[in-house]
Amino acid sequence: DVKVTQSSRYLVKRTGEKVFLECVQDMDHENMFWYRQDPGLGLRLIYFSYDVKMKEKGDIPEGYSVSREKKERFSLILESASTNQTSMYLCASSQPAERNHVLTFGAGSRLTVL
């Protein structure tokens, strides 16, 4: 019954490495999101995509990029990982307005940058 799948649950990378975090949803949702979760800060939006090849910056896009080549897949890219990007990354998807903007989340990807 898994609907939003994040391919990596735990990753350990070195400073300067390129990191790809993959997310796939099987609900035919149009909107997809990448959030970052840090203790005491809650969830902060990194990027949002409302259609294939379309993206918008969230609150903290610096140091990140995204790719959405297919409707079901939304990738988060760290071009050159830094230690302050050590965090839990959560992918989510949603339907447009008639679904009350309810987000369905993946299980998360915990990234450690050494």
Next chain:
Amino acid sequence: GEDVEQSLFLSVREGDSSVINCTYTDSSSTYLYWYKQEPGAGLQLLTYIFSNMDMKQDQRLTVLLNKKDKHLSLRIADTQTGDSAIYFCARLGDSSYKLIFGSGTRLLVRP
């Protein structure tokens, strides 16, 4: 402003009621949400309330909305050890797609 604020921690005894509080600054919010995050998992929607409602009840969960005070609460009746988790309050932002989350309240249920 876009702030959504919650207390960080709540401890209750099993069988008691839990009340998790949330305040927000933007009175134009149309939808408000409660999500639950169990250890090692993503967030799961518990319930949501539309801004023209004062209360919503769903089994053991009761959501109260005070629009005048911009205060949202989640009451869990007969709290069980399985309710131990982090609870996030969120509101729909101005952009109509963006949810703005609080920092989360960690609920600990003591046997």
